[in-house]
Amino acid sequence: MNYLFPLLAALIWGGNTIVTKLCAQTLTPIEISFYRWLLAVLVLTPFTLKRVCANPALTRGVLARLAVLGLFGGVIFQSIAYYAAHYTSATNMGIMQALVPLIALLLSIFFLRHRAGVAALCGLAVSISGVVLVVSRGDLGALVRQGLNLGDALMLVAVLSFATYSLLLNKWKLGVPLVESAYIQALVATLAFLPAYLAGSHHALGVADSFYVGFAGVGASILAPLLWMSGVNRLGAARVSLFFNLVPVITALLASVFLAEHLSGWVLGGGALAIAGVALAEFKPRRAA
Template sequence: MQQHQKTPWWALALPLLAVLIWSLNIVVTRYVSDFISPVSISFYRWLIAFVLLTPFMLHRVWQARQQIRQHIAQLAVLGAFGMVLYQGIAYTASHYTSATNMGIINAFIPVFTIFVSMLLLRDTPNRFALIGSVLSFLGLLYVIGQGNFAALLAMGHHFGDALMVVAVFFYAFYGVFLKKWRLNLPLMVSVYIQIAFALLFHLPFIIYLGLDALNSQNALSVLYAGIFPSLCAPILWMLAVQHLGPNRTSIFMNLMPVFTAIIALIWLHEQWTIYHTLGGIMILCGIALAQKKNAPSHLRSV
């Protein structure tokens, strides 16, 4: 009994710090959108992460070269979905919507994951998942419509929110692909190769759209994106999963909309309104309900 209560305080701080870093990155993304193009910040972000990881990863990549060859196509798809499509579309969305809305829509990832799992894994959701998904989706529409469902008809006004929904949808695919394929690779090796593919996939966009130069207005934001959300937060999250388990750790992700809204309020002076509160509560309640399982066998598959 005593062992169950022996969770050290620093283990709980790990996922909190990771979510705080990711939340701050959403606000940084919104802030820097006026100073650098989406493709430029996305490319620089992964370039910085790649350069920082390379001295530590080259030997490990060489050792794992046989396994990498076996999974090369899957690693390419993961890099495309998780690091190019999700992140690139999110950077584009930041030009048209608020950081607060981006944080709230980002919380919708678990619900989208349920439906992508249905499509790819034939994983039939239970009644809690279905009810929770519907509730979360209504909450999402309520936020996008700014408290007025009829306003959703004017979709041009919600272009950034719609883009963010698409980005989240791609990230849901990324998570399900990881679960479906269960690559026989060390995690950091997998991440490193995905980053390498992400850089390659950026090249056609850079050739067509050009690459913005780094300057005093965007350099710190790019550096933050390349170090903290790309490297530090995932490592903190992985350590948290080791100490707390995946189920307990995933609950902390629900704090992202709250952290994002607070940071955006202080830094960008964005307003938190009643429709953010009501829609956010609906989304989080729906996500919590969607996590409820009927049987232990489902718990083992999460």
């Protein structure tokens, strides 16, 4: 039963990539980003605002760091991912997101002087080779000659932003309850998108658009993180982290059903390599008793 928590979180995050691709047809990246975080704020405010105001741990320094996290995770990552959805497939987006923990590891090696083991470095190399296989469509020469597809390039920037978010979140260890942290970051993202939203053109929300906003604002922004952290509390971070490897698999399967995306050999092979690399990097042999 405890495994259901991270499994549902992975399912929601995988589904959110499909929603990102679908909403690209009717909503601008600024619209979906603003609506998503505004909805999250509106849902959380009745339960969270009083606790935030009364929390003595929320000093100016902590609030400033939460604002930085909100910019990397809620503004830069989300907006670029929505732009990327116009130019690449949901399957590619899902596979590239598998690189987040490894890029975070790479950043920690360069900027925090973290020492990585052989398994982590080998896993990084395997995952990168898998992503190269996906974005090159099995033709490395064409990738060298033509460069990255715009959508894939944007998604790599988005993944770099979220990896930075993950690194900072782990480094700072702010000690703020998850719901309060999520609320403040959602509020920062909403305020950051507000000027661009007011300056741009707006589309009337149809039934499908409302579903997309609801899924992203409540499902991906609130429910999935809470389910994930519940899984961490019950099973431990090491066990739960492996469930993140399911996100690109779920994304690819859902994309084949709802978006009619073809699962070609190079997608399946590259995706398998990317996931295997993450699993290898996270592998820690048990010590003898």
